[in-house]
Amino acid sequence: MKKRNRVMNLFYIPALILFSIFVIYPLCKGIALSFTNWNGYSQTYKMVGLSNYTRMLTDKNVIRAFINTLIYGGMSTLLQNVLGLALALFLNQKFKGRAVTRTLVYLPVMIAPLIMGYVMYFFFSFNNGALNDLLAVFGKEAVDWLSDGKTAVAILTIVNSLQFVGISMVIYLAGLQGIADMYYEAADIDGATPLKKFRYVMLPLLQPAVTSSVTINLIGGLKLFDIIMALTSGGPGYDSHSLSTLVHRTYFASENAGYASAIGIITFLLIAVFSNLIVQYLKKKEVEM
Amino acid sequence: MKKKNGIWRIPVLIVIFCVYFSPFYILTVISFKSATDLSSRWEFPAAPTLDNFRTAIEQGGILKALFHSFVIMVIAVLLIVVVGSLAAYPLARNKSKWNKVIKAFVMGIMMVPPLSILVSLYSIIVDMGGVNQYWGIIIILLTFELPQAIFLYSNFISSIPTALDEAAALDGCGPVRTFFLIIFPQLKSVTASVVILAGIHCWNDYQFSLYVLQSSEMSTVTLAISSFFSQTTSNLNAASAAALLAILPVVVCFLCLQKYFIKGMVDSAVK
Numbered sequence: 424m425k426k427r428n429r430v431m432n433l434f435y436i437p438a439l440i441l442f443s444i445f446v447i448y449p450l451c452k453g454i455a456l457s458f459t460n461w462n463g464y465s466q467t468y469k470m471v472g473l474s475n476y477t478r479m480l481t482d483k484n485v486i487r488a489f490i491n492t493l494i495y496g497g498m499s500t501l502l503q504n505v506l507g508l509a510l511a512l513f514l515n516q517k518f519k520g521r522a523v524t525r526t527l528v529y530l531p532v533m534i535a536p537l538i539m540g541y542v543m544y545f546f547f548s549f550n551n552g553a554l555n556d557l558l559a560v561f562g563k564e565a566v567d568w569l570s571d572g573k574t575a576v577a578i579l580t581i582v583n584s585l586q587f588v589g590i591s592m593v594i595y596l597a598g599l600q601g602i603a604d605m606y607y608e609a610a611d612i613d614g615a616t617p618l619k620k621f622r623y624v625m626l627p628l629l630q631p632a633v634t635s636s637v638t639i640n641l642i643g644g645l646k647l648f649d650i651i652m653a654l655t656s657g658g659p660g661y662d663s664h665s666l667s668t669l670v671h672r673t674y675f676a677s678e679n680a681g682y683a684s685a686i687g688i689i690t691f692l693l694i695a696v697f698s699n700l701i702v703q704y705l706k707k708k709e710v711e712m
Numbered sequence: 713m714k715k716k717n718g719i720w721r722i723p724v725l726i727v728i729f730c731v732y733f734s735p736f737y738i739l740t741v742i743s744f745k746s747a748t749d750l751s752s753r754w755e756f757p758a759a760p761t762l763d764n765f766r767t768a769i770e771q772g773g774i775l776k777a778l779f780h781s782f783v784i785m786v787i788a789v790l791l792i793v794v795v796g797s798l799a800a801y802p803l804a805r806n807k808s809k810w811n812k813v814i815k816a817f818v819m820g821i822m823m824v825p826p827l828s829i830l831v832s833l834y835s836i837i838v839d840m841g842g843v844n845q846y847w848g849i850i851i852i853l854l855t856f857e858l859p860q861a862i863f864l865y866s867n868f869i870s871s872i873p874t875a876l877d878e879a880a881a882l883d884g885c886g887p888v889r890t891f892f893l894i895i896f897p898q899l900k901s902v903t904a905s906v907v908i909l910a911g912i913h914c915w916n917d918y919q920f921s922l923y924v925l926q927s928s929e930m931s932t933v934t935l936a937i938s939s940f941f942s943q944t945t946s947n948l949n950a951a952s953a954a955a956l957l958a959i960l961p962v963v964v965c966f967l968c969l970q971k972y973f974i975k976g977m978v979d980s981a982v983k
Contacts, residue, residue: 431802431887435814438799438858445833445855446821452832463831510728518718524725526970527732533966533973535916537934538955541941542735545742545753545952553738556752585731590977597978635981646825649918653938667827667919674831684831691828698823 450691456684463680475685484661485686488669491576492645492690495583495665496697499644502584504636507591508629514592515599525596529589536586540653543582547654572662575655579663583650587643591636598632599625634705641701645694666690743953764953768940773928774954777936778961780925784846784932785914788853792910793903795854796861801891803862804869805877815866822859826919834923842924849924849932853917857910864909864979868902869895905976908969915962933958 457475461468479485510528514521531539546553547568555565569575602625610620648667651657657664657672664672666686674683738753744760745751751758768774803815826833833852842848872895880890918934925935937958940951966973 427881427887428802428806428808431806432811434802434887434891435799437795438818438862439814441795441851441855441858442818442821445836445852446824446829449829449832449836450824452836453829456832463835513721513724516721518721520725524728526967528728529970529974530963530966531732531735532977533912533962534959535918535934535937537916537918538937538959539735541937541951541955542739544941545738545948546735551750551753553734553753556754590981593974593977594981639981642823642825646827648827649934652918653941667825670827670830671922680831680835687828687831691825694825694828695823 453684454688456681457688458685459681461681461684462678463674463683464678468681471681475682476689478682479685479689484664484669485666487661488664488666489693491663492647492665492667492693493697494576495580495647496641496645498580499584499587499647500637500640502580503588503591503640504633506584506588507636508595510588510592511595511599515596525592528592531586532589534586536583536649537653539582539586540650543578543650543654547578569655570659572659575659575663579647579651579654582654583644583647586650587640590639594632594636594639595629598629602628630705630709634702634709637705638698638702641698642694645698666693739952739956742949743956745949747947747949764947764950765957767947767950768954768957772936772940772950772954773931774933774936774940774957777931777933778958780930781915781932781934784849784853785911787846788850788857788914789907789911791850791854792857792861793906796858796906797865797896797899797903798891799858800862800865800869801895804866805874818859818862822863826856830919830923837924844925844927844930849917849921852920852924853914856920857913860980861906861910864902864906865899867979868899872898901975902979904972905979908973908976909980912962 458470458472459468460471460475514525514528549555549565549567549570552565552568554568558565568578606624606628607620610624615623646667647665648671651663651665651668652671655663657668661669667690670683670687670690673679673686741753741756743764744762745757746759746761746763749757799818803811803818837843837848837852840848842851876894876898877890880894885893916934917932918938921932921935922938925932928935928939931939937951937955940954941948
């Protein structure tokens, strides 16, 4: 049996080779590059020590992108979970048209975020934009939606949340369907109000669904790239960049590969620490229930 | 006693419907409008035209891009299924200390955001000569989709009784034959989930393709759409016709196979 296991273990060798070449090696190489001033194509470059990292601390664009990334991650997660749970509760009731509604809400999850970004451009553009046309119907002035950094960040967060809220909805629907009726019946006998039933019966039993949904939304939001590229390209100025788009810009447009690597490595650490903390916290809550 | 009337649902449904239907509506309207028609994007064109689709196909190369995306997706997904299920088998069956470390390592890979290693990953692909090659993008998509596939497969294989493997071993099947003849045929439903999740990711990928496929000759759907939008700002109508053509296959697939899509999503999320 031992020999059999040894032969069996060979089965994961191809996967491990791929991970080593295309994840671990680039990660190490990225750490090495982050201490250099490489421009991305020349043969020679110098070691510059920690200067890429110290530069980041005073780089307004990096700090802006860092805050934006936390907003994209955190606010999207909040919106998607609140809306997702609300939609799940609503669509868990029996009525005509609920199947169609579920399909419609889930459909955008399938669409490339890049394309969704371009479609949203038709809504938010100043000239002939669909939203401004609606405002005009109510006699309001047209708004230049994407000209202000803060509004742009808010719009990107909302678009991302609405596009992917279907994921949370489906997870919560599965969670709701897994709760046995007897819990509600027991609560009814104890005279619980609907609000109390929600707070003390349903939410604790949904905790595993919350963990899954938050993890997926958080990782998706912190990595936001395509929608930003399509809708604002990080603009106006650098105001709506996430760390992902900033790495891209620093590498290609500013030809600053060493610095881009350093931003990438810091992003990796941030996402790893941030999402691990939240997942640990949620897991602990699950156990307590 | 509990029967209340559901009238309040109607406004809620209308809001949901408006929010989620309007993007598709607007995209369709713009695709069928001629470029000179500057009426509101809410108004359906008085004289619908197919010119935009013609431009998208002839100048935007959208058909070629659809073909590239399709080839990349099919090969990548096939490899993901084979490499992923193979790797998951020992991890699910042989729970030695060492294999637990490997499994934790694979799950850790899932946490690495591609953007943080894109710069060096790109230079490695350049060194290997994988830029503008099918294999270059396929191998990257394969690598980054693998952890999820391994996760799904090993969860599923753990739920198959080991008696099956033991019976096969008694009959003289080696691990290779046991896997391909006995275990793999049991994996149909989880394979459907893996194919759908990985397929959608490969089809919609933009970030990796942007780096690896730089020649316009090799554009995938997302790349073709993005260059279309940036080049022809004066002709947004044709660009949206291209976008409509690009999402059509996905929407049709989803509507036909909805059940499997949602099952795949739930499987991947809930342990």
